[in-house]
Amino acid sequence: xLNIVIFGGPGSGKGTQSALIVEKFGLEHLSTGDLLRAxxxxxxxxxxxxxxxxxxxxxxxxxxxxxxxxxxxxxLKDKNGVIFDGFPRTIAxxxxxxxxxxxxxxxxxMLLDLxxxxxxxxxxxxxxxxxxxxxDDNPETIMKRIEVYHExxxxxxxxxxxxxxxxxxxGTGTVEGTFAEISxxxxxxx
Numbered sequence: 001x002l003n004i005v006i007f008g009g010p011g012s013g014k015g016t017q018s019a020l021i022v023e024k025f026g027l028e029h030l031s032t033g034d035l036l037r038a039x040x041x042x043x044x045x046x047x048x049x050x051x052x053x054x055x056x057x058x059x060x061x062x063x064x065x066x067x068x069x070x071x072x073x074x075x076l077k078d079k080n081g082v083i084f085d086g087f088p089r090t091i092a093x094x095x096x097x098x099x100x101x102x103x104x105x106x107x108x109x110m111l112l113d114l115x116x117x118x119x120x121x122x123x124x125x126x127x128x129x130x131x132x133x134x135x136d137d138n139p140e141t142i143m144k145r146i147e148v149y150h151e152x153x154x155x156x157x158x159x160x161x162x163x164x165x166x167x168x169x170x171g172t173g174t175v176e177g178t179f180a181e182i183s184x185x186x187x188x189x190x
Contacts, residue, residue, distance in 0.1 A: 001106050002027060002081030004186070005088065005097075007156065008114030010145045011124040012171050013178060017114065018085045020179045025186060028079040032086040035068050036060060057144030059089055059152060066096045073100060081109075089153045094160070109189055111160040112182055114171035118146050 004027065006014045018029045036054065039047035046064060053060045069087055076082060088094040101107055116124075125142045160166045167185045171178050 001079070002186075002190070003084070003101060003106060003108050004081070005084045005108055005111040005160070006114065007111050008171060009116055009118070009121045009149045009153075010142070011121040011128065012114040012116040013124075013175070014085045014114060016175055017112075017179060017182055018083045020175075021083050021182065021186070024183065025080070027081045027083045028076050030069070030072060030076070030082050030084055030087070032065055032069065032084075032089075035072065036065075039068075055141070057141040057148060059148060062090055062092045062096070065089075065093060066100075069097070070100050073104070084108075088156055091155060091159055094156050108160075108165055110165045110167050110185065111157070112185060113157060113166065113168050114178065115168055116171040120172055121146055 002025070004021070006018055006021070008014055015031065015033075018031070021027055022029045036047075036050045040051045040054075041047070046068075049064070050060050065087065073082070084097070088097050097108065122142055125145075126139070129138060157166060169178060169181050169185070
């Protein structure tokens with residue numbers, strides 16, 4: 001089972017690249033953002049709590065994310081592997097993911113870090129706000145999300161570097177060029 005973390009700032013192209021990875025390599029796409037948005041859409045109690053964090057550009061607390069993720073991983077037993085999109089976002093989540101997978105005799109193969117400048121992230125999310133209607137893609141929230149990424153999420157890179165699983169991917173070129181680099185990394189691993 002090939003398990004990959006796709007990583008990068010908000011708007012770096014994780015969802016776009018994940019879809020291409022799924023198509024080419026047959027992995028299951030596990031987006032915590034999609035899971036959380038589903039809870040919000042369903043109007044669950046968790047969804048209401050999640051909405052309060054996301055609407056302010058903050059991360060949802062680890063305990064809720066880890067619980068949702070653990071349940072979801074158990075439903076993917078017969079898959080070729082998983083592309084984790086939007087998880088882990090903290091060191092605690094990275095440690096929890098390692099524990100969750102380890103208890104199932106699985107592990108992370110690599111972290112693919114889509115490297116994109118803050119300016120490009122802002123431009124992409126502002127453009128996305130015009131097409132997706134996502135409430136968290138407004139100028140104030142975008143700046144907050146980028147700030148939170150640098151303060152809380154970016155340290156996860158060091159965690160995976162220390163484990164020898166880090167793969168930097170230039171993410172400011174074309175979608176096809178970025179995916180070619182990702183494909184090279186995955187093919188070299190296999």
